[in-house]
Amino acid sequence: MLKVVKPIEHQEQESRKPRRKGRWKLWLTLIVLLSAVLSVVFFRSSLSRIQEIEVEGNVYADRSAVIEAAGLRIGGQFFESSATSIEQRIVSNLNAIEHATVEKRFPGKILLTVDEYDPVAYELLRDGSIQALLGSGAEIPLGDQGLPAEKPMLTEWEGKEEEKAKLCRVLASVPDGQLSDLSEIMPAATESFPDKIRIFTRSRFEVETTVSLLKDKLEILGGITETQNPGFINMMDGSYLVPFVESEAESEVTP
Template sequence: MLKVVKPIGNQEQESRKPRRKGRWKLWLVLIVLLGAALSVIFFRSSLSQIQQIEVEGNVYVDRSAVIEAAGLRIGGQFFASSATSVQQRIVSNLNAIESATVEKRFPGKILLRVDEYSPVAYELLEDGSVQALLGSGAEITIRDQGLPAEKPMLTEWEGKEEEKAKLCRVLASVPDSLLADLSEIMPAPKESYPDGIRIYTRSRFEVYTTVSLLKDRLEILDGITETQSPGLITMLQSNVYVPFVNTDLETEEGE
């Protein structure tokens, strides 16, 4: 019988193939281990840590409060949180902040830009101090910022935080030109109008309306104060204007 013998060259080629595959596997394992070692070294080094945090755009909110709300700290991991998640934390934790943007600059620098709600009024407290009220209803202690220009003063609102916040949101939706004449706003609830308010204007009018109707009535009020003499205005389902009696004139006529 004849035996078929494979050429020696083919046998050598087949014997080399498993060795080559084994070498590639070994190189792959070494590369993975080297990458893991470099990753550990990198994340333990200062290059992966937050080295500087800057805050821009804050007027009423302290820098430290913004950083705390963002959940950041010097020495923390630079890549631990995405910019989007940091932005969301700032806005959700600080009701004085309307929006925020986060910029990461490698290595180690993070810039937080915040946009605060604008002041819509200020409030005189029982102890005589004054605080600013922002469009979100946030209450901010006034230090060196100064009083908001041509904004109404809120009085007697202690214990009515929910109603006050609702009023601030309404004021934030009104053009500044319609707020300039409002001097003082105080709560004046009635059984039929639980959100009733009394307004005193710089043009010496007294106005009774409600928080829910205020936005729609301010433009009408502006027209009345520009064309009529000071008086009492009731602005509910219908508008009623009664001029104040000139007591000096009545006295002279009586004489």
């Protein structure tokens, strides 16, 4: 049986629908406005600001330098940069840092943990001061850190920054055991070999080679210094040893 809707009843039903839709739109608008107001209030409050910055793991890089490289400051926006972007800024702005980890602890605390390159040598400068050279080529003036143990001393490298950085990267790839006998490394560039170097060992050998050959030649050098008398070792394309001539005083046998 068909239901006959009276015109008045039909009009009442139609009038209710727009009211409900209008009511939902009003609530949605109020919610959006309230969220916007709360967001503005929050980002202007101290809860959204950086209140504390901690740095861990730094030995050679200064704490303030790490914070500056990260692009952070007390009072800055806590949510302005992601942890990943802060990590990338630290590594790209400080060549002493190999890795960086950033941890955000709400409200307002940021922890920066850095992993520095290891020292591979130290350098004696013309003014008598000494600086540590890290595996990245970074130069760190030595204060209270002390000298890197059993690392070679670089001399006469001032003004040769690019070649020195290349040497440091090679030294960083060499096991510590192969570096312990190296006492001094000097540049000895020639027209034919622009990266030629001269090495003096603690076992009293003098060695000539190149930076590009150094890693492979050091594997051979240990066997020579342990089995032969001190002398001059040429380790360019090939390798040969010329023993030092002993003086009469050294060769005399005391009765």
